[in-house]
Amino acid sequence: MLKTIHKSEKLQLGIGCILGILFGFLLQKGGVTKYDVIIGQLLLTDFTVVKIMLSAMVTGMIGVYLLRNFGVAALHPKPGSFGSSVIGGLIFGVGFGLLGYCPGTLAGAVGQGSLDALLGGLVGILIGAGLFSEFYPKLDKGILNKGHFGEITWPQLFKVNPWSIIIPVTIGVMALLFWIEKSGL
């Protein structure tokens, strides 16, 4: 049943669109399609972004690993390397700090009428992605594979049952969120 759904290309495009509409609706209601809120997070004065990301992570982590335990979902961790994850992450961060949107919230910002997102950010990301594809063959031979560690997860790395990581991470995140709320951030 699920396999048939996964294989139907047209159905998948429809599911993608519906999930996207719900995702965009939630992002806008959360306020994170706004430059002011995202920059507030990066300036450490407004913790909305962290609150949303961490509660999404904990909910999704428990849910997806449960689905996996029931045999109805599979994990798709992305491969990584120090050259790609660290350097790429820091480059992304510089863009994040200047643009004040990330690719997903940018699409949402365009939807609420932010012209800096449409004519600045969107055009910029498209140019950036095009530039990357130009230099990709060279980068792939060099820095992108420096310190390659592959598609590994924390439970695989430490060779433990996933739940012995999920439970402490959940408790840690809840404690952090509780602390954030208590400090009035």
Next chain:
Amino acid sequence: MSHVHHASRSFLSRIKIEEFVLSGPLFTRERPGKTDSRKYEGVNNMEWLSMERWSPYVVGIGIGLLSCIAFLLSDKPIGCSTAFSRTSGMIEKWLRGGIAAEKAYYKKFAPSIDWEWMLVLGVFVGAFLSATLSGQFQFIWVPNRWLNVFGDTPFTRWAVAIVGGIIMGIGARWAGGCTSGHGISGTLQLAVSSWIAAICFFIGGILTAALFFR
């Protein structure tokens, strides 16, 4: 307060859009005979849809549940940045033809519409619906926080947004994901690459914002 501030600078009357959507057959603010539910629930039956903000935890848990549905029904993690790369490829193919299609990167990520592309299109639509329902939809060039520090010239905001976008576009492809693909979907799978990338997104972002707003 910021509401009034924005409204004075909007190109389009936000009231018009609000009336257009809210007076349509799909969304009504109040339904006859349902006023009792207000006493019971504290809010009108549809009022939560027109609220300006929801609790970040409601939003976060909602996004977490959406991620579960995506894994279940589509066997995919939610992500956004690859769609931009595919779009860039589609434009390049249109401008340069076959040469673009031969690029190694586009052989890995074909420049065509896929699940994730539709997801990003959906984000645009969903945010539009949410903003319109709460009367927040408005065309603005310069966000408030920018305006207070750097003034209201659209050009400076546009120039920095485009430079930031270019750097972000490169960084997202370099790291193999963005705040959704790595930051939420990757961290929830406990992927090592995503935890490292997500932490670096914020280190880079916090340092850049601190220097920029110094």
